[in-house]
Amino acid sequence: MTDNAGYVPTNLQAAVNWAQKYSLFTYPFATACCAMEFMSTMGGRYDIARFGAEFPRFTPRQADLLLVVGTITERQAPILRRVYDQMVEPKWVMAFGVCASTGGFYQNYTVMPGCDQVIPVDIYVPGCPPRPEQVLDGLMALQRRIQDHRGHAQVELGNTAQISMKDRRHLPVHQDGTSMGLSKDERMPKDGKVL
């Protein structure tokens, strides 16, 4: 995609990516013990603000990095998917901790084996819980990925057709096979009027 584009779009894309990677607004989807290490990573000692990801936005509408912190149970899965859907592209996902990556050492009827069963994950940070240095290492790897334009939901400037193609693959299904994507009736009408 970036191969055959010209000089200005590629450099512009690189500049945009540089800006995005150093100003990530995180949505900490915190559930379990990893939230303690997330608090430490945000704290003064292992400052995540040095990397630009300082401000947690507690609404997905304003966030671009979804940090799945802690175990995701089957009950929590639809909520996680909905939060991911509410985020606007470009968005990235970090699976923080081994429970979010693969389910951890919980292999039973209630724990979902990794949050990548319902959302696409860009970077997996293992650990139970991962040390803050490990999280920052993962964050730096994610920043390299953002710079290389290799995130799952990254959009090229001007190429908005890419959004639908990439994201449509990831639309989830209910247990009985019906799609969880919004049908035409459920979508917000284009002129904004609801009634």
Place this chain on the structure above:
Amino acid sequence: MSKRALDIVAGKAPEAILETASYLGDEMALVERSRILEVLQLCKDDPELDFRMLTDLTVVDWLGTDPRFEVVYLLYSLQHKHRLRLKVAVPEDDPVIDSATSLWMAANWAEREAWDLYGIKFRGHPDLRRILMYDEFVGHPLRKDYPQNGRQPLLRRPDATPTDDETTRLLETSHDRRVE
């Protein structure tokens, strides 16, 4: 100290108490299912017993024996500092028992959890529904015949790796699954 409590209970409700035991310093009594509410009432109201706190309510699943389930009440008295463990045998084909919500408010959630995870119905509970599992879940997961890996996913991506079969296969061949 708890021995005395056990004696008082056994003395005041002799027909309801089927067996008493004392093991490792814990006193316990097996109570008949139809009389459990009156025994619990006695434990709570009698001034010498004064079991004002229901510490815990749980169920043990003895799969293969009849009656299958054993509902366990752990009672504690703050004033006398004694404890008592009451057990009720509940059969599998009629897993119903009287609810203790009229005596302790702690029983509300504890009984909901027992219903959710073991399938024991509590007669007279104001709001008996699942608490730890989701409503769409079928079955009672902590029963011994429910498979550990019996996932009932609510949501999956269509291209997600189907891990359930793989995990079960792996666990079957690994050493940890060989039960002695």
Place this chain on the structure above:
Amino acid sequence: MATKSSIAETLAQTYDAKGRQAGEIALSPSMQAFADLAERLPTDEVIVNMGPSHPAMHGTVRVVLRIDGETITDADVQVGYLHRGFEKECESSAWQQIFPYVDRLNYVSPMLNNTGFAMAVEKLLGIGSQVPERAEYIRVIAGELARVADHLTCVTASLAELGGLTAFFYGNRAREHIWELLEDLSGARLTHSYARIGGVAWDLTADFEDKTKDKVAKVRGFISDIRKLVERNRIFLDRMEGIGAISADDAISYGMTGPCLRATGVDYDVRRAHPYSVYDHFDFDVVVADGGDNLARYLVRMEEMEQSLQIVEQALVQIPPGAVIIDDPIIALPSKREVYNSIEGMIAHFKLIMDGIRVPPGEAYAYTEGGNGELGFYVVSDGTGRPYKCRCRPPSFYTTAAMRQLIVGANIADVVPIFGSLNMIGGECDR
């Protein structure tokens, strides 16, 4: 026409000396008509959902509120979004493999859970009195440090939710000090798995005592800084005093224990009522407050931190030398020197790892004072190397059951401080 004195009069009527609004005030006829109209306006009750992904709901509680304006008329507290199947996992793990699972129950004070579970199995094995005294002291030191971390997390997280972010960062820094100490002991900052059945895994490090003294002083400094910031703050007092009050009878009926119960005036602390381990060697107070509201719970936790630090200091002075784990090859792994150099050691090691500890059939309930109250473990063994049932009596489950009563009738804005002061830990509540 309103003159200066009549305005002053009206204001004096409206606001009393504390600056709060008084009861009935006399309105002019037109104002009264307007007030009557406002009362007769139809309102609808709205159902609002808070959670389960909510920054102040500690991530995993969903509260469905029915509100009329700002007042909550009904609430449904739904827990279980972090149910991780602790009991089911225990049934397929060997006894010593359960320590990591137990760590993640109350994950802000993991050492207390470790100790509780180890005590339950030791009770079932009948070796409660054979645990070396040095191991008991180490368990107490690590446990009380974990308790300080627990209370710090609760207090500073709830302050952050109220808007006092500075206290949150101070608390984080203080927690880092404690975690450094625990990391020296066990290798992990948060989920230690440090206790073993029959003792603890390793001995204290050589410089542990000096480091602890140094860090305890620093933690005390942070705690006093937080107190200075917060306890005279008008906003803090308005949002905590009188909010979320529960009576002692109701609290006991709900099965509440721990700081929430002690805040209502009931002095029940398992360490004092049923002394276990070596807690009867220490001189500490059971912290009790009156009122059962948020402020009382906050004060109980702050003072309990100080008491815990005093216990740590006393323990460091009193700790005897000796072994840190029971010297029984059927229960505890022999030392590596023996495993590699003697056949008995190797066989003991093999059998313990492969078959697990053979606990005689039976059941036991052992209870300790966890961060949130009476943390009990009801273990049932069928004679094999795995538990038949391992139930955790979760103190925060019963505390959260009372939440509905506390928030019905309050404002939406009160939900956050009330929930924060109850200290629901998802891992423990949902297991």
